[in-house]
Amino acid sequence: MLNTIEYTVTAIVCLITAFVIQRIYFKEKKRNATAESVKGIKWFGLAIFSWGAGALLNFILVALNGVAADHKFIIYFGVLISLLNSLFILLSIPSIEHSRKRHIVIRIIERFSEREVFLIFGSILMMIAFVFVAVSYVNETANNSYIWLIDIPISLVVAYVLLQELNKAFSNRKMRFMYLPSFGLFLLIVIAVTHRIVPQEEIEGFLDVGIWNLIGVITAVSFKFLFILLFSILLYSWKFLSEKEQQQGELERLGKENLELAASRENNQLTIESHLDTIKSLKKKLSDSEKEVENLRESSKIEFSDRQKEVLGNLGLCGMQKSYTEIAEEMHISVDGLQAHIHQIKKLLSISGAGGKEQLIAYAKNNDLLRFASIHCEDK
Known part of the structure; x- marks a missing residue:
């Protein structure tokens, strides 16, 4: 039983x-x-x-x-x-x-x-x-x-x-x-x-x-x-x-992801700021280049008198071999008159300081002004 x-x-x-x-x-x-x-x-x-x-x-x-x-x-x-x-x-x-x-x-x-x-x-x-x-x-x-x-x-x-x-x-x-x-x-x-x-x-x-x-x-x-x-x-x-641990694990995972996202966002922000600085620097350089180009354009638009073209042509042709006095004599003008023309040309081209003569010679050669020369140079 x-x-x-x-x-x-x-x-x-x-x-x-x-x-x-x-x-x-x-x-x-x-x-x-x-x-x-x-x-x-x-x-x-x-x-x-x-x-x-x-x-x-x-x-x-x-x-x-x-x-x-x-x-x-x-x-x-x-x-x-x-x-x-x-x-x-x-x-x-x-x-x-x-x-x-x-x-x-x-x-x-x-x-x-x-x-x-x-x-x-x-x-x-x-x-x-x-x-x-x-x-x-x-x-x-x-x-x-x-x-x-x-x-x-x-x-x-x-x-x-x-x-x-x-x-x-x-x-x-x-x-x-x-x-x-x-x-x-x-x-x-x-x-x-x-x-x-x-x-x-x-x-x-x-x-x-x-x-x-x-x-x-x-x-x-x-x-x-x-x-x-x-x-x-x-x-x-x-x-x-198990469900509680899964929820806790999910919470920890989300917290970790948030920290990683925050760190990534901070890194991205630093990268963006660095890029912005680079962009600003490039913009500044571009602006300076544009100004130089604009100056060159403005320079190319300068209208010289025939006498000024002649002075630039003579300087470009014989400026490295002859002095202002020699050039003035061959042009049959006074030295003061030649220097007055040179002063006006420098003013038009915004040239100042040392090396003005060399800059004028380079400008004459680069802008095809040698054809206006009225004197002859033995080393031509």
Whole structure:
């Protein structure tokens, strides 16, 4: 009767929970969540489903078909379900987020792919299970405790690793008050495992068998419920914190982009100012060049008298070889008269200062005024 109640309650609760978890899993996948972020949800759901499927099959065999609850094939199936459940839990534990160092068992698992974990874990357990099953099947005196020795060490290791990772995760989420439920889960698993390996005949002298069986049913159902509860809390706290961390990360990213944009804008402003200075300098040079061109244009528009053209032509032709006096004599004018003409020409051309004679010679040559020369130069 107690076994039937255990199978019924476990099957109903675990199968419904597994269905809900898988719906969450597919919903998260549709939201384009990464495979890594939803992997833990998948394995957690499969762990719960393995309990529910095992309990449902046991209910069908025991309650509906009258198979004894302690039949070896029921025990074999129970061991297989427990091993599968341990594997699924181990694969789901790495998805429990925290910033502390992982347990060595989890670090070993993380070194392999999921397929490799299945092959390694399955191969080792299949070899061990074959030996235990073969011996217990041939030896009719072998009790159920002997068969459960396949699973018990693994279940205890998984329970301890789970306790460590849960406490680290809750501590990381500032939920230290969850340490007690985590330890309670570990304690219930230990009691449930102890109940499997201790034969009833060993208990009869210390405790009523009915109470012992009731303890086994209560602990078996309770630790499954507590396991579901703790993982559900972790699932939603992880989701909440993940979304919060994503928002914080997005905020930090936007802040960083704003700083980069501000720095880029400042650099651009400096570049623009530098370009503006360059443009101003170029404009000034252009303006000066335009003034020079304009002066040249104005100079080219100067109208000289015939006498002034003659003076410029004579200077351009013989100014480097002869003095003003010599040029004036050949032109049959006085030196003062020549210098008066030169003064007027300099005034028209805006020439002043030293080197005036050289500038007049250059001007005469550049503007084709040598043709107006009236004297002759021996070095022509």
